[in-house]
Amino acid sequence: MLCQLYEHEDLKHPSSAEMEVPTKIKSKRLQVLRRSRIPGDAEGHSPRSDVDQEALLPPHLRSRLYDLFGQMEREFEALYADNLASGHQISQRLKLTYKTSTSKIVSSFKTGAATCRLVREFRGHRDGVWEVSVSKTDPQVIGTASADHSARIWFVENGSCLLQYVGHSGSVNSLRFHPSQDLVVTASGDNTAHLWKCQVTKPPFVEQPAPKCHSSEDEIDSNEREDTDGMESSDDKIEPTYIRQPSMELLGHSSVVIAADWMPGGNQVITASWDRMAHLHDAETGEIVSVLSGHDQELTNICSHPSQRLLVTASKDTTFRLWDFRDPSMKVNVFQGHTQQVTSAVFGSNDLVVSGSDDRTVKVWDLKNMRSPITTIRTDSAVNRLSVSANNTIAIPQDNRHIRLHDMQGARLARLLKSNRQGHSRMVCSVCWSDNEAATCDLYSCGFDRHIFGWTIKDTKE
Known part of the structure; x- marks a missing residue:
């Protein structure tokens, strides 16, 4: 044209x-x-x-x-x-x-590979429960640490409270059982950690009806149940024994002791604090053997390897560190990958470490290649103190009251119940697997709603 x-x-x-x-x-x-x-047109232009x-x-x-x-x-x-x-x-x-x-x-996510059922409820704490742990000895008991300044030992078969430790003057932030003895270490907001005896005998059986509920991935959440702040706790079936004095008091921290754990063998105790340091103590004398420093902000959790002299410390500085005591020079590795505070880091089998964070992710790391995570699980809420089972199933407690189960490859297996009648009504602070095949419950959870629950997990693929 x-x-x-x-x-x-x-x-x-x-x-x-x-x-x-x-x-x-x-x-x-x-x-x-x-x-x-x-x-000279009509517009008045002059002739050209x-x-x-x-x-x-x-x-x-x-x-x-x-x-x-x-x-x-x-x-x-x-x-x-x-x-x-x-x-x-x-x-x-x-x-x-x-x-x-x-x-x-x-x-595909909603097609869960496991079903979950609530079978036990443990009630008695008068404030939020920060952590739940499972005993490695018989009889089958669990321990809980609470903001009400107490720690409790519960009998799993009927949900009764057997022991109540009231020796701390601040919130009890952590409780871990000795690997082979009837001892417990608790960490507290009073800047100390206490060792105390938790020898218990099997009480008379008092049957507790199991809560009737079933969780599946297709279940729709209903509204939150009513606030339980002013609710009086139910009377325990059996009056607990009160313990007021520790066997040993571990000192040395200048701020809140947020967590404590036993080193393999149980001869040493490791404590983590908001003073940005971790202390390794002799369990018999209480003496500080080593001070672990390096984190830029407060520590949030600590966990030792079940069989090797390894431990991991999580911190608000968005990192967690692996401390290798097998090396005479104590080799330290810093794991970077989270964008907000790391709330939990625990060991799995096959040289794996799993970390959770307020950035709403859970990452799986291989100790043989620590430069980047091998799996990243993205969630819809901040992650609290998680737990990994013997078969490497990750239980993820969250601020939004959910508990999610994933495998190490990131595949979602199930979501535990959250409703207005059953399950947690506030954030879930901690979970812990029971690896005893004969145990009444497979998984325990505790939350800021003061409740502790025991769950059975069934693999639908079997």
């Missing part, structure tokens, strides 16, 4: 810049029309010189030029409209594809 214009010797070739968009075409047409006005008159296009060419530019303008406008329509169609197609693929992913 344009070549017909260029054949006329008096018509200049328009530049490419003048033809980029329809607005520029319109502007160019107006310029051409102004150059082709008749001298002889040179200008010779430069004017003949009327038939001027008319033809006007028609060609009009066609060009219409073609550009049509092309522009087609592009808009095509872009909208592509956008809608992408949205539909994304929605379909996302639905398939969500559906």
Whole structure:
């Protein structure tokens, strides 16, 4: 079309810049029309010189030029409209594809590989429960640490409280059982850790009816149940024995002791504090054997390896550290990958470490290659003190009252019940697996709602 214009010797070739968009075409047409006005026209223009008159296009060419530019303008406008329509169609197609693929992913997640049932409820604490632990000796008992300044030992078979430790003057933040003896270490907000005896005998059996509830991935959450702050706790079936004095008091920290654990063999105790340090104590004398420093902010948790002289410390500085006491120089490795405070780091089998964070992720690390996680599990809420079972199933307690189960590859297995009648009504602070195959419960959980629950987990693939 344009070549017909260029054949006329008096018509200049328009530049490419003048033809980029329809607005520029319109502007160019107006310029051409102004150059082709008749001298002395109705708009009052003065007559042009002889040179200008010779430069004017003949009327038939001027008319033809006007028609060609009009066609060009219409073609550009049509092309522009087609592009808009095509872009909208592509956008809608992408949205539909994304929605379909996302639905398939969500559906695959909802097909859980495990079912969970609540079978025990332990009640008696008068404030939030920070941690739950399972004894490695018989009879089958669990321990809990609470903000009500007490720690309790519970008999699993009937949910009765057997012992109540009241030796701390601050919140009890952690409780861990000795690997082979009837001893417990508790960490407290009073800047100390206490060792105390928890020797118990099997009490007379008092049957506790199991709560009737069942959890599956297709279950829909209902509204939160009523606030339980002012609710009086139910009377214990058996009056607990009170312990008021520790066997040993571990001193040395200048701030809150947030967690404590036993080193393999039980001859040493490790404590973690908000003073940014961890202390290794002799369990018989209480003497500080080593001070572990390096974190930039407060420690949030500590965990020792069940069989090797390894431990991990989690911190608010977004990292966790692996301390290797097998090396005479005590090798330290810093794990970086979280964007907010690391709330938990625990050992799994096969040289794996699992970390959880307030950044709503859980990461699985291989100690043989510690540069980056081998798995990242993304959740919808902050993660608290998690636990890994003997078969490497990760139980993830969260601020949003959920407890989720995943495998080490990140596949979602199940979600434990959260409703207005059963399950936790506030954030879940800690979970702990029982690896005893004959145990009444497979998993225990505790939360800020003061409740401790025992769950059975059944693998639907079996």
